[in-house]
Amino acid sequence: MAYLMDDREMSVRDKGPLWIVYPYDADRQYQTEVIYSRSIWQLNRLSTAPVP
Template sequence: MALADDAFLKIKGDGCCDGKGEVVLTRAEFEALPQTEVKTHTPWTEGHHTYRGVLLRDLVRIYGLKSLEVKAVAINDYWASVPLEDGQLYPVLLAEKQDGKVLTLRNKGPLWIIYPLSEYPELNKEVYHSRMVWQLTALESK
């Protein structure tokens, strides 16, 4: 478990993390999880980009989240409810890299929830755009 200075992503909620209720991952711990790439466009970027990170469904499985949705919280306290069903139906990604480069605060990092808008045109709607939280720091099981 990470110390506060090394915190990259906090995951918390009932049933989470072998009954501990919370885990704080470092970037290295996050990068050690199964990695996936999604190539897509977004409303906030030009053209298609390749995003790399961890699938939401993998985080749910690995850390035992048992709710129907998570509260995705950004650095600035913006948050959105993300139904876990989205992650089962689609390859929703917690991206830490864009085109091989680490996402920074200036370009929506450290983590950005990416929906595969190009592969699944039905996702290219405001309801899904609002769930694409950038500068993500926490997932809270609701």
């Protein structure tokens, strides 16, 4: 989850405040339309549930 771009907080105008991204440059397997479509931008909150 990213909240900074170039060491600055992302504004809504810059796809913030939070962005779910993959390490696209780390491996070619992350450079597909399926993976790109899984990125989430303008996320404003994330909730988790405890594991039973």
